[in-house]
Amino acid sequence: MKHLLSVRDLDRDTAVGILDLAEDMADVATRAVPKLPTLRGRTVANLFFEDSTRTRLSFEAAAKRLSADVITVSAKGSSVSKGESLKDTAQTIAAMGIDAVVLRHGASGAARVLADSHWIDAAVINAGDGTHEHPTQGLLDAYTMRKTLHGDAARGKSLDGVRVTIVGDILHSRVARSNVWLLQTLGASVHLVGPETLLPLGVDSWPVTRGTDLDAALAENPDVVMMLRVQSERMQAAFFPHEREYARQWGLDDARLARLAPHTMVMHPGPMNRGLEISSASADSARSVVLHQVANGVSIRMAVLYLVLSGSGAGA
Amino acid sequence: MTLLITGARLPDGTNTDLVVKNGVIAELGPGLSALGAIVIDAAGLQALPGLVDLHTHLREPGFEQSETVLTGSRAAAAGGFTAVHAMANTSPVADTAGVVEQVASLGEQHGYVTVRPIGAVTVGLAGERLSEIGAMAQSRAAVRVFSDDGKCVSDALLMRRALEYVKTFGGVIAQHAQEPRLTEGAQMNEGALSSELGLAGWPAVAEEAIIARDVLLAQHVGALLHVCHLSTAGSVEVIRWAKARGIRVTAEVTPHHLLLDEQLAAGYDSRFKVNPPLRRSEDVLALRAALAEGIIDIVATDHAPHPIETKECAWQEASFGMVGLESALSVVQAAVVDSGQLSWGDVARVLSRTPAAIGQLAGYDAPFTIGAPANFTLIDPSARRVFGLEQLHGKGANTPYLGRELPGRVVATVHRGVPTVLDGELRPAEEVANRVA
Incomplete structure (x- = not known):
């Protein structure tokens, strides 16, 4: 695998292979010294044009557990915030000698543009591009679902027949997009729920079902309920009238939590708006796997870094 | 300056020679000649x-x-x-x-x-x-x-x-x-x-x-x-x-x-x-x-x-x-x-x-008639070319057609009787500016 730009570039075997490799990586964390020498001497640059503490820390932890050197450039207090272009920033750090760029950027397609540009030779890992995709989040979500459903017997399995309901601001969500495409590849079925204003135009051509009624969706007893973060600035742009109305219609509140089937797991990519799209009781309940998602994120990112950096052009 | 264009096909499908003098179309018809003229062979050109x-x-x-x-x-x-x-x-x-x-x-x-x-x-x-x-x-x-x-x-x-x-x-x-x-x-x-x-x-x-x-x-x-x-x-x-x-x-x-x-x-x-x-x-x-x-x-x-x-x-x-x-x-x-x-x-x-x-721009209502301002272009519609940077003459290179094969080629352009393009090449800026002056 040369780059990881979109989960749509992954076929089913490759995707399952990444999840399996992440299982191996997770085992490393249980060792006395949770570190592998695999990427010793390789350098990973985290290039974060957009602030994202959790994704950046997750990639840093993943790279360090593989013994890679890590350079991090984040938006605040760097040349990035002084208007330096993607091209110049990428070429500048590339000139220092790097093997992979982990790119977070506010513009959709930025990782694709960097990978296609020939500005640099390094592998490019998309760590979130605008409202397009967040492939490692999609992978860690799939991993978390598989692990929660199958435990130690997860290796080699897909998500055939798993029913996932994703709730909220689909329109602006790169997490939702990566989940939709990857879950389809892995055999799960996806149901999208949200106000009509936050369901993208043309969503009917996606491999999903869609609705606007959260209670009806939950009555179907899905295996997974994934709540998406809602940004309050959407209210100003007339996507919905008020936070209270949003929470009432599309929030996973305590009453809805109580009605969930025993097997339904609750997911959230974070950071959470407690009291808006998810109640504290839901976030902290036994069926919430939110913290597992965070832990699994490191394993998934170790697997992805390993695949793009091990050997020359090896793997998928 | 005098131009003689031979064998061009007009938009209506007819073929003709043209003589351009003093910035206007002076003669139309077959078999024209003009002493000392710049001759453009337009056989096969539109x-x-x-x-x-x-x-x-x-x-x-x-x-x-x-x-x-x-x-x-x-x-x-x-x-x-x-x-x-x-x-x-x-x-x-x-x-x-x-x-x-x-x-x-x-x-x-x-x-x-x-x-x-x-x-x-x-x-x-x-x-x-x-x-x-x-x-x-x-x-x-x-x-x-x-x-x-x-x-x-x-x-x-x-x-x-x-x-x-x-x-x-x-x-x-x-x-x-x-x-x-x-x-x-x-x-x-x-x-x-x-x-x-x-x-x-x-x-x-x-x-x-x-x-x-x-x-x-x-x-x-x-x-x-x-x-x-x-x-x-x-x-x-x-x-x-x-x-x-x-x-x-x-x-x-x-x-x-x-x-x-x-x-x-x-x-x-x-x-x-x-x-x-x-x-x-x-x-x-x-x-x-x-x-x-x-x-x-x-x-x-x-x-x-x-x-x-x-x-x-x-x-x-x-x-x-x-x-x-x-x-x-x-x-x-x-x-x-x-x-x-x-x-x-x-x-x-x-x-x-x-x-x-x-745009209420005069001189374009009756092209290819005697006395009309000599504004025209001659193209080779049968040419095919892969569009490349060498076809661009402005400062911008932001064309969506790079690498795409496109038909047709401009062979000559004449503005008010002055050739601005001949043999598919732009004439030099000094030449064009002086002739217009």
């Missing part, structure tokens, strides 16, 4: 009247790193044009007599094409109050087309007043139809593809709603309206409806909207980012049919040069626009001529006679 672009961004004054009147004029001549209308979004904006006179006189001085400035509708393109339309109309530049292109005159009252006021001076408003609130942050055509790519959608209705409003305003005040760069099938239907009701509206389409569709955005290559955006393939087909049917009156390039750094970046950070003067004729041939939808006579109409009429 003669077209000099192309007239109603929608060109020359960028001077203010954005000379993108284009100048000289470089844009050269790009135009290389594409077979003999006249361009220079949009007003320069810096300073062309909203005073001084700026339009400067642009027109730079065009005269260089001589490659006739440069007709377009005046801004509102001061600074700000959409707040009318610019000095009368002063520009009565200036030496004799402006007749007014446009805030790049921005929409979105305020309905201001648009109404503009339509009425330009009537005073026999002018026309050329509207850039883009409802601003519906297109805040918009990046590409809104639909399933924009949703997949995560690029903010630019709905067709943002264009169609403004056109619908404006044709009704034009009807109400009895004014002329020209609609820039139609891009959707729905816009075609609105124009069709307006024309059927006798509303005096003309419409334009760009070459790129006749050939390219939104699928090209899928790789996030910002060379395909343009305003209005590339639309669905259904829209492309509707635009072609409307041009053939006469619902759309003209083709105009919307030549929009940009420095390379404004395109070497992520899609949503990139500038909107493509250069188009050098490729326009080839793209029109590829989109509608080779398919049989338009004849070369139709091309002469949509790329020369009608745009000249809308």
Whole structure:
């Protein structure tokens, strides 16, 4: 695998292979010294044009557990915030000698543009591009679902027949997009729920079902309920009238939590708006796997870094 | 200077020789000769009247790193044009007599094409109050087309007043139809593809709603309206409806909207980012049919040069626009001529006679007649070439056609009797400027 730009570039075997490799990586964390020498001497640059503490820390932890050197450039207090272009920033750090760029950027397609540009030779890992995709989040979500459903017997399995309901601001969500495409590849079925204003135009051509009624969706007893973060600035742009109305219609509140089937797991990519799209009781309940998602994120990112950096052009 | 062109095929399909003397067509017919003339063997070549672009961004004054009147004029001549209308979004904006006179006189001085400035509708393109339309109309530049292109005159009252006021001076408003609130942050055509790519959608209705409003305003005040760069099938239907009701509206389409569709955005290559955006393939087909049917009156390039750094970046950070003067004729041939939808006579109409009429530019109503100004181009429609940087003569390299095979080649262009292109090569600037002088 040369780059990881979109989960749509992954076929089913490759995707399952990444999840399996992440299982191996997770085992490393249980060792006395949770570190592998695999990427010793390789350098990973985290290039974060957009602030994202959790994704950046997750990639840093993943790279360090593989013994890679890590350079991090984040938006605040760097040349990035002084208007330096993607091209110049990428070429500048590339000139220092790097093997992979982990790119977070506010513009959709930025990782694709960097990978296609020939500005640099390094592998490019998309760590979130605008409202397009967040492939490692999609992978860690799939991993978390598989692990929660199958435990130690997860290796080699897909998500055939798993029913996932994703709730909220689909329109602006790169997490939702990566989940939709990857879950389809892995055999799960996806149901999208949200106000009509936050369901993208043309969503009917996606491999999903869609609705606007959260209670009806939950009555179907899905295996997974994934709540998406809602940004309050959407209210100003007339996507919905008020936070209270949003929470009432599309929030996973305590009453809805109580009605969930025993097997339904609750997911959230974070950071959470407690009291808006998810109640504290839901976030902290036994069926919430939110913290597992965070832990699994490191394993998934170790697997992805390993695949793009091990050997020359090896793997998928 | 005397020119003898032998064996050219005219737009009506007949073959003739031409003698050009003192800037006009002096003789027509078979077997002509002229002592001491520059001879152009036009056997197998198609003669077209000099192309007239109603929608060109020359960028001077203010954005000379993108284009100048000289470089844009050269790009135009290389594409077979003999006249361009220079949009007003320069810096300073062309909203005073001084700026339009400067642009027109730079065009005269260089001589490659006739440069007709377009005046801004509102001061600074700000959409707040009318610019000095009368002063520009009565200036030496004799402006007749007014446009805030790049921005929409979105305020309905201001648009109404503009339509009425330009009537005073026999002018026309050329509207850039883009409802601003519906297109805040918009990046590409809104639909399933924009949703997949995560690029903010630019709905067709943002264009169609403004056109619908404006044709009704034009009807109400009895004014002329020209609609820039139609891009959707729905816009075609609105124009069709307006024309059927006798509303005096003309419409334009760009070459790129006749050939390219939104699928090209899928790789996030910002060379395909343009305003209005590339639309669905259904829209492309509707635009072609409307041009053939006469619902759309003209083709105009919307030549929009940009420095390379404004395109070497992520899609949503990139500038909107493509250069188009050098490729326009080839793209029109590829989109509608080779398919049989338009004849070369139709091309002469949509790329020369009608745009000249809308711009009230004299000398283009009866081309290839004795005494007519010698503005024409000779093209080889049978040529095929892979479009490359060597075909570009302006400062902008932001063409969507690099690496694409396109038909047709401009062999010669003559502006007011002066060759600006011979043997497919631009003539030197000093030669053209001196001969025009």
